[in-house]
């Protein structure tokens with residue numbers, strides 16, 4: 654789930670200089686090997702939650718076997734959220750690279766944990782957020798990884814997208 658912030662200019666169209674190697678390493682280390690090994694492995698996550706939340710949203714093929722829905726149902730305080738390989742974005746939210754990479758972290762978490770375990774942990778985090786009157790982005794370990802990745806991509810749009818990274822350390826060509 655990505656917080657619904659003001660609309661940022663999407664800098665993805667701007668040609669990117671080559672990313673600094675240590676920055677790429679940093680992005681890789683934020684994911685850790687558990688998530689990196691899921692890149693390129695869409696697996697068999699259930700599609701029905703995404704279909705259910707699609708409503709009349711436009712549907713696009715996203716990166717690495719994902720489906721991106723623009724205009725589906727999204728919780729009030731969020732700009733987008735992810736269900737398995739389906740990334741659902743609010744109609745009025747710009748699909749920036751930072752948002753897409755944030756949601757893609759969740760895609761990798763679903764792939765690594767399986768849908769049931771991901772939902773179970775996320776529900777537990779939501780309850781903890783409600784009990785402690787904090788936001789899900791503060792209390793959830795799943796969100797902490799995604800938020801760190803999002804912040805990194807806002808600061809460094811020159812970084813290759815996460816789905817271009819491979820566990821081996823080389824860039825996918």
Ligand SMILES: [Zn+2]
Pocket residue numbers: 654655755756759796799800
């Ligand atoms: Zn999130």
